[in-house]
Structure formats: structure tokens, C-alpha cells
Amino acid sequence: MATRTRIQVIDPKGDVLLRFAAPVTDAVIQQLEELEARGKQPVNEPWSSPESMCTPDAEGPAADMDMQLDKLEFPQPVNLQVSSVVLGLASPVFYAMFNLPMTEGEAFRAPGSPRPFPISLPEDNGEAFAILAHVIHHRTDAIPFLPSTAMLLAIAALADKYVCAPALMPYGVLWLQRATEPEMRDDPEYGGLVGRCNLLLFAYVLDLPVEFARLSWDVLLSHRQLLKDEMHGLELPISPDHELLRHDLHGEIARRKARLRCDVHNALMEPISRVLAQLHAVYSGPSPEPEMRPTCPNAALAIGNYMALLDSYNLSPWRPQYETDSFSAIISRALEVAAQAQENPMLFFEMCTRNRCACDRMVYGDGVHLARRLAFRLGGAWKWKLWVCLDCLKNGGVDKGNCRVKHW
Numbered sequence: 533m534a535t536r537t538r539i540q541v542i543d544p545k546g547d548v549l550l551r552f553a554a555p556v557t558d559a560v561i562q563q564l565e566e567l568e569a570r571g572k573q574p575v576n577e578p579w580s581s582p583e584s585m586c587t588p589d590a591e592g593p594a595a596d597m598d599m600q601l602d603k604l605e606f607p608q609p610v611n612l613q614v615s616s617v618v619l620g621l622a623s624p625v626f627y628a629m630f631n632l633p634m635t636e637g638e639a640f641r642a643p644g645s646p647r648p649f650p651i652s653l654p655e656d657n658g659e660a661f662a663i664l665a666h667v668i669h670h671r672t673d674a675i676p677f678l679p680s681t682a683m684l685l686a687i688a689a690l691a692d693k694y695v696c697a698p699a700l701m702p703y704g705v706l707w708l709q710r711a712t713e714p715e716m717r718d719d720p721e722y723g724g725l726v727g728r729c730n731l732l733l734f735a736y737v738l739d740l741p742v743e744f745a746r747l748s749w750d751v752l753l754s755h756r757q758l759l760k761d762e763m764h765g766l767e768l769p770i771s772p773d774h775e776l777l778r779h780d781l782h783g784e785i786a787r788r789k790a791r792l793r794c795d796v797h798n799a800l801m802e803p804i805s806r807v808l809a810q811l812h813a814v815y816s817g818p819s820p821e822p823e824m825r826p827t828c829p830n831a832a833l834a835i836g837n838y839m840a841l842l843d844s845y846n847l848s849p850w851r852p853q854y855e856t857d858s859f860s861a862i863i864s865r866a867l868e869v870a871a872q873a874q875e876n877p878m879l880f881f882e883m884c885t886r887n888r889c890a891c892d893r894m895v896y897g898d899g900v901h902l903a904r905r906l907a908f909r910l911g912g913a914w915k916w917k918l919w920v921c922l923d924c925l926k927n928g929g930v931d932k933g934n935c936r937v938k939h940w
């Protein structure tokens with residue numbers, strides 16, 4: 533099998549050659565499984581070094597195997613020619629590697645050492661490192677328009693390992709902007725829960741507070757059904773002990789979710805308590821008499837009509853769909869219903885003409901239109917500041933007053 537090594541020249545005068553293992557992709561695994569299924573055991577893994585491959589003059593089953601493997605297409609190992617100075621400027625880890633007295637540094641600086649100087653990084657993702665290297669070498673023509681979310685996470689892992697998140701910041705912001713454009717919402721790669729959570733983790737590692745806040749709000753609004761309710765705990769695709777996660781992201785999102793659930797519920801019910809408050813306000817005196825009176829029939833009618841309206845649009849908090857819908861679906865639907873019903877007289881509560889009614893000390897004009905009230909209470913929901921603040925998260929959930937995104 534041919535495993536020609538691919539050298540990507542990122543800096544033609546680069547004095548370092550970074551060597552990575554060939555990526556083990558799903559396609560590779562599938563091809564090997566197909567070979568195995570045909571009763572042929574591969575003698576060499578595709579990512580083995582060329583030296584360890586079977587000799588061309590091998591005969592018998594091994595040679596047959598070689599012919600089979602020769603027909604397969606495997607990704608090649610990635611080698612990157614880069615500049616040690618640029619790496620050192622972007623990453624204190626590489627700076628230490630090339631400039632401080634360490635094994636690699638000594639060998640790199642030794643007189644007569646080869647140029648470019650080979651350094652093996654077998655544990656790192658070579659494709660992700662190539663993107664990182666293009667960014668820090670300002671090879672903008674070679675930087676992908678928008679990497680996959682898994683690739684962004686692989687880049688974040690490198691940024692974390694080599695402490696070079698600041699050097700990636702401009703492209704981090706740009707990629708997240710592109711990944712969260714409205715038309716990307718229908719793209720499962722960037723709009724699905726897994727993709728959005730990968731983007732969230734990317735923003736977390738790259739320390740991008742605005743993008744992190746926006747993505748956390750988006751996950752909260754759009755993916756409630758996958759976040760489960762309190763009884764089942766929070767089910768984010770990111771594991772709480774993810775190697776890149778060092779703060780209580782799950783706790784913060786769970787608290788925001790509980791708060792959002794409460795706020796949406798209160799906004800839906802507020803028109804009713806507004807009507808009751810109008811009646812109650814009239815009878816706030818010391819007399820026990822009001823409790824003895826039946827409530828106003830106009831109030832009962834308007835509240836009954838309002839509840840029936842909510843119910844017919846699956847907005848009643850006691851209906852199963854209310855629990856499974858996303859918050860954004862509930863808010864959108866409620867605002868739509870409120871807009872359609874704002875002139876409906878059945879939803880207007882005003883004082884009646886009955887003698888000795890609970891409403892009888894109300895003034896004309898104190899009436900409540902329940903649909904308009906709903907629109908008023910829920911209209912600002914898209915701007916509720918219930919997203920997770922990255923700075924507070926990194927301060928253990930404490931707001932120290934110097935957060936980069938204002939949320940007070």
C-alpha cells in the first residue's frame with residue numbers, strides 16, 4: 533500500500549517539520565471492516581509507518597493482502613513545514629520547546645541539526661493543526677471558510693493544549709458567525725443540538741464571551757426537548773467530564789432552563805392574575821366580605837375564554853406538548869396567538885352591571901384585554917438575558933462585576 537507522506541508547506545522558509553499520524557477516519561474503518569468481512573485479515577494498519585509495511589516481493593496471502601490494500605484509499609500522514617518563531621509567538625508551549633533548555637530545544641538548536649527540523653506530534657490531529665498553522669502564519673488563502681463542528685472542536689483541543697486561543701480569536705469569531713447565520717439553522721451539522729453544543733464548547737475554549745452567550749441562549753431556546761426536565765436531569769451532548777470543560781456548564785444551563793421555564797409560565801398566566809388583581813385591589817380593605825362574594829361573571833368569562841384559547845394552541849402548561857416543545861416554539865406560538873386575538877372582545881374583561889359584584893368598585897377603563905396583556909408580557913422574551921455568561925461561569929457562577937458581556 534502506498535503511504536506517501538504529504539508535506540504541506542505553510543512557510544517555505546519554515547525551520548520545523550511537524551509530523552502527524554494519518555487520520556483514522558470512518559472511511560478507513562469501514563474499508564478495513566469490509567476487507568475483514570471478506571475473510572482477509574489486514575497485516576498492516578493503514579496508519580503504520582511505511583518502513584513497517586510488507587515488502588513488495590512478499591508472496592502468498594500477504595502479497596494478496598497487499599494487492600487488496602493497494603486498491604484502498606487511505607488518508608496520508610500530514611507533515612507541516614512551519615516556522616518555529618511563529619509557533620513560539622502564538623504559543624508559550626512552543627516558545628518553551630524551541631527556546632528553553634529542554635530535550636527538543638537542545639536538539640533543535642544544536643549546530644548542524646537538520647532544517648526543517650522534524651518534530652513528531654503523533655497524538656495531535658494533523659488536519660486540525662494544519663488549519664491552526666495556516667491561521668497563525670496568516671495564510672488566509674488556505675484557511676477553510678467554515679470547518680465542520682467536529683473539526684472546530686479538534687482545533688479547540690489544540691488551542692487548549694498549546695495555550696494559543698488568543699492567536700485563533702479572529703477566526704474563531706468569524707467561524708462562529710458563519711456557523712450561526714439564520715440559514716444554517718436547518719443544517720444538521722451546525723443547527724442540530726450536537727453541532728450547537730460543539731460550537732458552544734469551541735466558544736468556551738477560545739474564550740469568546742459574546743458568541744458563548746449567544747450560543748447558550750440558542751441551545752436553551754431551541755433544544756428544550758433534548759435538555760429533558762428536572763426529574764431526568766440535564767442531557768447535553770457534552771459530557772460533564774469532557775476533557776476541555778473545566779467549569780459547571782451543565783449546572784449553569786440547568787439553572788437558566790429552570791428560570792426560563794418559570795418566566796414563560798408566568799408570562800402565560802400573568803393576564804389572569806392581572807384580572808384577579810383588579811378585583812382584589814378594590815377589596816383590599818379589612819372587611820372579610822369580599823371572600824364571601826362570588827367573583828365577577830365578566831372576569832370568569834374572560835379568563836375561561838383565555839384558558840380555552842391557550843389550550844387550543846397547546847399552550848396550556850398542563851398539556852404534554854407544553855413539556856416537549858422548545859421554548860422558542862412556545863414563545864413564537866404564544867406571540868402569534870396574542871397578535872391574532874388582540875381585538876377579540878371575548879378576551880376583554882371589564883366591569884359588569886350586576887349589583888354587589890366583585891368588580892363594582894372598579895372604574896371604567898380599568899379593564900384588561902388578556903391577549904394584549906400576554907403580548908406585552910412575552911413580547912420582550914427574545915431579549916431576556918438568561919444566557920450563560922462565560923466570565924461568571926469561569927468565576928464559579930459568581931458575577932464579579934467585570935464581565936465582558938453586560939447582563940445586569
Ligand SMILES: [Zn+2]
Pocket residue numbers: 827828829830883884885886889890891892
Ligand atoms: Zn362584575
Ligand SMILES: [Zn+2]
Pocket residue numbers: 921922923924925931932935939
Ligand atoms: Zn457575568
